[in-house]
Amino acid sequence: MFLPKHAEIFEEPSCDHNAKKEKAGCPKPTPGKVGGGCTFDGAFSSLVPIADAAHIVHGPIGCSGNAWNNRGAQSSGDKLYRQAFTTRFLNNDVVFGGEKKLYKAVREIIEEYNPPAVFIYQTCVTAMIGDDITALAKVVEQKTGVPVITVEAPGFTGNKNLGNRLSGEAILKKVIGTQEPKTQHPYNINLIGEFNIAGEFWYVAPLLDQMGVRLICSLSGDARFHQVAMMHRAQLNMMVCSRALLNVARSLEKDYQIPWFEGSFYGAKNTTQALMTIAEHFGEPALVEKTKQVIADEYGLIEAELEQIKARLKGKRALLYTGGVKSWSLVGAIQELGMEVVATGAKKSTEEDKQRIRELMGEDATMIEDGSAKALLDLYHDRDAHVLMAGGRNQYTAVKGKIPFVHVNQERHTAFAGYQGFLNLARQLDKAINSPAFALAKAPFPAVS
Amino acid sequence: MSDELIVKDHNQVFEEEVFQKTFADKKEFECGASEEVVAQQLEFSKSAEYKELNFGRKFLKINPAKACQPLGAILAASGFDGCLPYVHGSQGCTAYFRSHFNRHFKEPFSAVSDSMTEDAAVFGGHKNMYEGLKNAMTIYKPKMIAVCTTCMAEVIGDDLNAFIGNAKDEGYIPNEFPVPFAHTPSFVGSHVTGYDQMMRGFLFYFTKGKPKAATNNGKVNIIPGFDGYTVGNTREIKRMLDMMGAGYTILGDNSDILDTPMDGTYRMYDGGTTIEEVSDAHNAIATISLLGDSTSKVTKACVEADWEAQYMDITPLGVDGTDAFLMKMSELTGKEVPESLSIERGRALDAMADSNLYLHGKKFSIFGDTSYVEALVDFYMELGAEPLHIVCTNGTKRWGKQLRKKLAATEFGKDAQVHDGADLWHLRSLMYETKPDFLVGSTYGKQICTEMDVPLVRIGFPIFDRHHLHRYPTFGYQGVINILQWTVNTLLDDLDRKASDFNNDFVR
Numbered sequence: 001m002f003l004p005k006h007a008e009i010f011e012e013p014s015c016d017h018n019a020k021k022e023k024a025g026c027p028k029p030t031p032g033k034v035g036g037g038c039t040f041d042g043a044f045s046s047l048v049p050i051a052d053a054a055h056i057v058h059g060p061i062g063c064s065g066n067a068w069n070n071r072g073a074q075s076s077g078d079k080l081y082r083q084a085f086t087t088r089f090l091n092n093d094v095v096f097g098g099e100k101k102l103y104k105a106v107r108e109i110i111e112e113y114n115p116p117a118v119f120i121y122q123t124c125v126t127a128m129i130g131d132d133i134t135a136l137a138k139v140v141e142q143k144t145g146v147p148v149i150t151v152e153a154p155g156f157t158g159n160k161n162l163g164n165r166l167s168g169e170a171i172l173k174k175v176i177g178t179q180e181p182k183t184q185h186p187y188n189i190n191l192i193g194e195f196n197i198a199g200e201f202w203y204v205a206p207l208l209d210q211m212g213v214r215l216i217c218s219l220s221g222d223a224r225f226h227q228v229a230m231m232h233r234a235q236l237n238m239m240v241c242s243r244a245l246l247n248v249a250r251s252l253e254k255d256y257q258i259p260w261f262e263g264s265f266y267g268a269k270n271t272t273q274a275l276m277t278i279a280e281h282f283g284e285p286a287l288v289e290k291t292k293q294v295i296a297d298e299y300g301l302i303e304a305e306l307e308q309i310k311a312r313l314k315g316k317r318a319l320l321y322t323g324g325v326k327s328w329s330l331v332g333a334i335q336e337l338g339m340e341v342v343a344t345g346a347k348k349s350t351e352e353d354k355q356r357i358r359e360l361m362g363e364d365a366t367m368i369e370d371g372s373a374k375a376l377l378d379l380y381h382d383r384d385a386h387v388l389m390a391g392g393r394n395q396y397t398a399v400k401g402k403i404p405f406v407h408v409n410q411e412r413h414t415a416f417a418g419y420q421g422f423l424n425l426a427r428q429l430d431k432a433i434n435s436p437a438f439a440l441a442k443a444p445f446p447a448v449s
Numbered sequence: 450m451s452d453e454l455i456v457k458d459h460n461q462v463f464e465e466e467v468f469q470k471t472f473a474d475k476k477e478f479e480c481g482a483s484e485e486v487v488a489q490q491l492e493f494s495k496s497a498e499y500k501e502l503n504f505g506r507k508f509l510k511i512n513p514a515k516a517c518q519p520l521g522a523i524l525a526a527s528g529f530d531g532c533l534p535y536v537h538g539s540q541g542c543t544a545y546f547r548s549h550f551n552r553h554f555k556e557p558f559s560a561v562s563d564s565m566t567e568d569a570a571v572f573g574g575h576k577n578m579y580e581g582l583k584n585a586m587t588i589y590k591p592k593m594i595a596v597c598t599t600c601m602a603e604v605i606g607d608d609l610n611a612f613i614g615n616a617k618d619e620g621y622i623p624n625e626f627p628v629p630f631a632h633t634p635s636f637v638g639s640h641v642t643g644y645d646q647m648m649r650g651f652l653f654y655f656t657k658g659k660p661k662a663a664t665n666n667g668k669v670n671i672i673p674g675f676d677g678y679t680v681g682n683t684r685e686i687k688r689m690l691d692m693m694g695a696g697y698t699i700l701g702d703n704s705d706i707l708d709t710p711m712d713g714t715y716r717m718y719d720g721g722t723t724i725e726e727v728s729d730a731h732n733a734i735a736t737i738s739l740l741g742d743s744t745s746k747v748t749k750a751c752v753e754a755d756w757e758a759q760y761m762d763i764t765p766l767g768v769d770g771t772d773a774f775l776m777k778m779s780e781l782t783g784k785e786v787p788e789s790l791s792i793e794r795g796r797a798l799d800a801m802a803d804s805n806l807y808l809h810g811k812k813f814s815i816f817g818d819t820s821y822v823e824a825l826v827d828f829y830m831e832l833g834a835e836p837l838h839i840v841c842t843n844g845t846k847r848w849g850k851q852l853r854k855k856l857a858a859t860e861f862g863k864d865a866q867v868h869d870g871a872d873l874w875h876l877r878s879l880m881y882e883t884k885p886d887f888l889v890g891s892t893y894g895k896q897i898c899t900e901m902d903v904p905l906v907r908i909g910f911p912i913f914d915r916h917h918l919h920r921y922p923t924f925g926y927q928g929v930i931n932i933l934q935w936t937v938n939t940l941l942d943d944l945d946r947k948a949s950d951f952n953n954d955f956v957r
Contacts, residue, residue, distance in 0.1 A: 029540050029564035031577040032584030038541020052481060056509075060600050060635035062517030064510075066545035069896075070552070070913070074459055076472050078481070082896065083874070088510040089636045094604060105509035112502060114490075116480070124539055124601040125636060128570055155539040156566050156601055182477055199459025206467040209474070216478060226480035301454055372588070373557055377715050393547055397557040400715045411552070413458075420456045441711050 029159065034372045036347065038155035041067065042163020044121055045410070046245065047151065047171070049195055049220040050228060051075035054115040056085035058102050058133060059123025063155070064088075071410045074199040075222050080115055089125055099131050106140050106148060116225040117147040117175075127154035147225075149174045161350065164193075164244030171219075171228055172251050179229035185214040187282050190231050192248050192260070194240040196221025197410050203418030204265050210294045212287060213278060219245065232256045236281050238263050238274060244350075265417035266425070267333030268299055268306075302423040309426040314338040316433055319380050321345040321368055321390040322408050328356035330389070330408060333416075335360065337426055342383040343368055345390075373397040387433050402441045404432040500878040511874035514816050514893055515843040517635035518643030520546050521675045521743070522597035523560045525647040526629075528673070528701030530721040531592030533561060533585055537578055537607065538599025540564040542635075553677060553911040554707045554919055559717050561585050565601055574602050578612045582628070583621040589717060593627035593724070597647055603634035627724065629654035639843035641742045641818055644675040648701060649747035653755065655724065656731040661756070666732040668696035669781050672748065673703075674740025675818065677891075677910030678923045680708045681931075685922035686739070686765070689775065692789055695782040698726050698733060708920065734781050735759035737774070739924065742820040742843075764820055765924045766932075767828030768797060774924075790926070797926040797933075801832060804937040807957075809833030811940070814880055815889040816840040816873065817909040819848050825889060825908060826862065828932060836865040838879045844869035873897065887940060904943040906936045 029035045037045075040063060048055050048071065057064035068084030075081065087105045089098055106118055118140075120133050137148035153166035181188075189208075194201055201221050208215050216234045217227035237249050237260035249260040259281075263274035272295050279291035317340045320330060331341050346354055346367035357365050368379065373394065380388055380403060388398045391409030398405040406428050408416075416425045432438075462468055481487070493499055523534035523546055536543045543562035550558035563581030565574045578596075585594055596609055609630045617624045631650035633643040671686060673679050683704035690697045705720025730736075736752045738744040741762030752760040765774035771794070775786045811834045815822055819841050826836050839852070849869030856862035868875060877897045880888070884903065888894050891909035898905040912918050918935075922928040941957050948954075 029566075030580075030584060031563035032535075032561055032581035032586075033564075033588065034559070035540035035544060035562050035564050037544045038539050041541045041544070052479070060517060061510075061513060061515055061639065062520070062542060062545070062600070062635035065513055065516045066520065066542075066549055068512070070548075076463070076475070077479070084510075084512045086510050086513065087508065088513060089600075091634075091637050094636055101508045104507065108506050108509040112499075112506070124570075124599070125604050128601065128604045155541040156570055158566060160541075179480070199462065202459060202462050202468065202471075205471050209467065209471050214474075224479040224481065227475075227478040230478060305454055373559070373715055374717065393544075393551050393557075396551060396555055397715055399711055400557065400709055400713075402711060402713045415459065420454075423454065423456055441713075 033370075036371070037160040037163075039153045039157040039159065039163035039166065040121060040123055040155040042160035042165075042244070043151050043153035043167040043170075044163070045071055045073075045160075046164045046167045046193075046195070047119055047220055048081050049073035049075070050119070050223045050225055051081045052078035052115060052224045053117045053119055054080055054083070054085055054109045054113055055119045055121065056087070056102075056105060056109060057121045057123060058087050058089070058098065058126045058131065059121075060089040060125055061086065063121075063123045071195075072197045072412060073195045073221055073410070074197075074202075076202075078224065080113060085109055089123075094125060094129060097129060097131060098126055099133075099136050102126075102131065102133065103136050103140065106136075107144070110140075110144050110146050115146070117149060119170075120148060120150045122150070122152045122154050124155045127152070127156075147174065147178075161244050165247055168245045168248040172248060175225070175228050176248075176252070177229070177232040177256075179226055181216065181230050181233050187213045187284075187287065188216050188234045189213055189236045189238060189278060190216050190234040190252075190258075191218040191221075191238050191240050193245045194218045194221050194265075195410070198413050198415045200265075200415030200417035200421050203415055203421045204271070207275065207294055207298060207418065208278075211275065211279060211291045219248065232258070234258055236260070236278060238278065240264065264329035264332065266329045266422070267336045268302070268419055268422050269336050270329065270332050271418055271422070272299070298419045302419050306423055306426055309430045310338050312430055312434065313426065315340070316386040316429075317342045317383060318387050318389055318429070319343050319376070319383065319385040320408070321371060321376055321388065321394060328353055328360060331357065331360045333422060333425060334389075334429075336422075337429065339429070342366065342385050343379055345371060347371055377401045377403070387429060402438060404435060404438050406432050495881040497882065500882055503875060503878045510842075510872050512893065512896075513842045513872045514840070514891065515818075516549070516640040517542075518633035518638055518640065518646065519543075519597045519599055519635065520549060521640035521643030521645075522631055522633045522647035523595075524550070524640075524675060524679075524703065525644045525651070525701050526595035526597070527558070527560075527706055528679075528699075528703035528721050529593065529595070529651060529727065530723045531718045532721065533559060533589050533591035533594050533718075535581065535585055535594045535596045536560060536562040536599060537574060537581070537596055537609065537612075538562065538565055538602045542599045549911060550707075552913045554680070555916060556707050556709065557715070558707075559589070561589070570601065570605060573605060574607045575612050575615065578607075579616045579619065579621045582613075582616050586622055586626070591718065593629065594622075595647065595651070596628060596630040597633040597643065597650075598631075599633075600635045603632065603636075627654065639818075641675050641740075641820075641843065642746070644743040645746050645748050648672060648744060649751045651727055652700070652730060652748065652751050655728045656756070659728065659731065662732045665734045666696075666729055667782075668698045668733050669778060670698050670700050670730050670733045670736040670752075672700045672736065672738045672744055674738060674743030674820065675910070676740055676743075676821075677912060678919050678921065680704045681920050681922035682739070682924045682928070685925045685927055689790060689925055690778065692787055693775070693778065693782075693784045694787075695778050695784045696734075697778075698722070698730060700727060700730060700736075731756040731758065733758065735761065737777065738762050739764055739774075740818070740820040742818055762820075764824040766821075766824035766928060767831055768794070768801075768926070768929060769827065769831065770824055771925050771929065793926040797929040800930050800933055804933055805832065807937050807940055810835065811886040812837045812883075813887050813889055813906075814838040814840070814876065814885040816842070816876055816894065817890055819844045821909065823852060825932070826856075826865075828929070829889075829936075830859060830861040832933070833861060835861045837883055837885045838876060839865055839867045840871045840873070840876045840879070841869055842872050846870070877901075887936070887943075889936075904939045906939050908932065908935065
């Protein structure tokens with residue numbers, strides 16, 4: 001039931017690696033090894049930031065119980081996305097099927113909350129017993145008029161990246177293009193794959209405002225359902241995070257002739273490049289001039305302190321272990337600080353991401369495939385690194401190894417995007433590398449005589 | 450540095466004009482309801498009418514305060530010496546479990562999965578199991594591997610006993626290599642059920658077919674259960690029993706692996722119950738379960754039926770609870786409770802008396818796992834506090850009925866409402882109906898408490914947003930002092946925060 005459809009998804013023509021026989025960008029996990037998140041997790045985490053929608057997990061308690069409200073994607077208003085809705089599948093449901101339960105549960109959501117839309121997420125169990133959530137969604141829509149979007153990305157399908165992509169399929173099919181903006185504006189853009197972790201996009205949003213560029217939708221950080229529905233009215237798309245939601249950009253290009261480019265808001269250079277690309281796209285000299293001014297003003301704010309920190313960080317070596325896009329987008333930012341990235345994670349990266357890494361770090365760039373605690377620590381010492389930059393599951397391992405650590409994944413609380421975010425990143429690295437607590441731990445225990 | 454740029458974080462950034470404008474402009478695309486309608490709806494959600502609607506909910510769970518079986522299973526497994534928890538099923542589940550424990554214990558947590566995918570769903574997961582066991586053994590060099598399952602393996606009906614047997618027969622892992630296991634589908638029970646299944650898996654695996662010795666081994670088995678405070682509690686139990694000189698075996702002692710030192714060495718395994726200890730468990734004097742809900746089904750049956758031994762539930766929380774535990778240990782082992790513990794008891798009582806005025810007559814709501822909640826309610830009633838709402842998402846109807854009956858006969862608990870199976874969205878409605886003085890529960894209670902401005906006393910699992918609480922015992926007389934001080938100081942902080950100028954006293 002899944003194989004043919006997913007095979008199609010893998011055939012992403014914009015992904016270079018799909019020309020090869022081996023789909024290297026979408027690697028299969030190794031049994032018995034420490035692994036990462038699943039397809040469901042990828043799909044759920046990439047759409048849940050749509051803050052005014054209700055997101056219901058159709059599955060047993062674990063899928064929702066272990067996952068709700070634990071990502072740092074911030075919303076400037078609506079909070080419905082923080083509620084954990086689930087059908088909490090039980091034994092009997094496995095035997096008799098869960099469609100009826102899901103139907104009633106969605107009706108109950110609509111009755112209690114009246115959200116602009118409901119997203120239903122399929123999980124391993126409900127997919128395996130064959131619950132037809134798409135047919136059910138149609139019935140609910142007919143009866144209530146509330147859009148119900150189904151996300152068929154059960155965990156066993158594969159890795160997290162695939163989940164991101166499947167979530168893109170879901171909104172392409174059902175959401176984008178269903179609504180028009182009320183007013184016209186000369187310069188409209190979308191961001192794809194920006195999740196507003198720790199509210200970091202809020203260091204960028206006002207810059208776009210000052211430039212005079214209108215953001216229709218950021219998919220999906222601080223997004224609202226209706227914003228997603230209007231995405232087809234942008235004139236330019238920026239792909240921010242990896243190629244995981246590439247299918248959205250490509251589809252918008254094909255169906256609505258919206259060009260797209262890839263960029264990053266990590267690091268001042270990357271941010272400048274992204275903002276200038278946006279400005280130049282519209283071919284309006286006044287916009288370009290204005291943008292240059294905004295960039296100069298904003299960079300002026302951080303320049304003095306940044307230079308001071310750079311002097312302290314110069315030549316320090318970082319080991320970066322994170323999934324997907326950050327493996328290359330952060331590399332640039334760290335290098336801009338005068339630091340060296342001795343190795344970067346590539347377990348979840350696509351072949352394209354890896355190519356980027358090579359461009360930035362040289363052909364011999366070390367890409368980490370084995371993310372186990374021990375392997376990371378060995379590599380850290382082997383390369384004589386000064387700081388480990390990784391996600392929450394590695395934070396405590398690093399501490400055991402007396403290794404300074406900077407949190408770069410979704411649970412972090414510090415915003416790194418834009419110019420002020422870049423200063424935050426520099427400050428965090430500075431604090432980690434020069435922390436008195438780590439100095440204390442490294443000193444030998446006072447000898448007992 | 451005086452000229453340092455203040456980079457405002459996401460809490461303050463909205464105060465700036467430029468952000469106000471950005472968000473005002475954004476509203477056009479959001480097509481949301483007007484502020485008036487939103488406010489009206491919010492008010493409605495606090496009303497009695499809404500409560501009725503909310504409690505009429507039959508199919509939907511909103512903000513459930515429970516987790517799934519394998520989470521409990523791998524916590525139990527982590528308490529055995531050199532044991533690698535292994536999850537047969539999809540990899541995402543395991544990633545969630547590890548994150549969960551990382552965030553609660555602020556420690557690394559090792560667990561592997563055999564990453565079943567679509568082909569396994571169609572053809573069965575045996576190949577993943579063979580490869581997985583082999584890889585896990587080669588790469589991580591454990592002394593044993595404890596296997597549990599996710600829903601996926603359960604739905605297709607993978608048989609662990611057969612798979613593990615075949616893996617050994619076909620040479621993927623050596624025949625003598627210990628692989629205790631348990632079936633732990635998420636669609637049955639909760640994390641405490643998983644703990645129960647896995648604990649029974651260990652006990653059964655290491656004692657099956659072994660005849661009982663002629664005399665007992667002079668020790669009492671202690672099972673910690675699914676306890677977010679296992680680090681502090683297990684150490685406290687051991688300390689008290691050492692003071693008594695009573696013999697004991699902690700079955701599933703994860704207090705070391707969940708609290709390793711920062712000394713430059715990463716330990717994948719540390720401490721834990723050894724194979725020798727668990728293999729001798731059936732010869733113990735008796736088995737005491739500290740959290741009955743974590744052992745109530747199969748572990749209890751294993752002790753009583755397979756071992757034909759004595760099993761009992763005693764949660765050593767609160768003064769009565771600790772008394773009961775120590776007296777029982779004394780009775781079972783013939784060792785006196787030493788004077789030093791009586792002194793600790795006296796200190797705990799003294800502390801309770803010191804804070805009494807701030808707690809007596811206070812009304813509280815509470816949610817969490819059944820055994821913990823029950824023990825905490827008992828303790829708060831020792832202080833004269835009155836339970837208003839008791840919510841256990843994983844509580845059964847039978848449990849609810851028994852607790853209601855028990856509370857009806859108490860002075861402070863007779864008006865308490867017990868809601869078995871309810872979720873935190875129900876709790877919100879309850880709290881709007883009758884506002885408590887404080888809420889006791891895990892981090893998941895944060896949303897309600899922030900919204901209603903009710904202080905949250907963080908006791909439970911998971912605690913993601915505060916540090917180090919798990920290092921402190923909630924058990925024993927030390928536990929009494931800890932819970933007491935968390936509670937009274939949370940209330941005093943709240944009092945200070947809300948105090949008007951003239952009441953902002955130095956002395957409380």
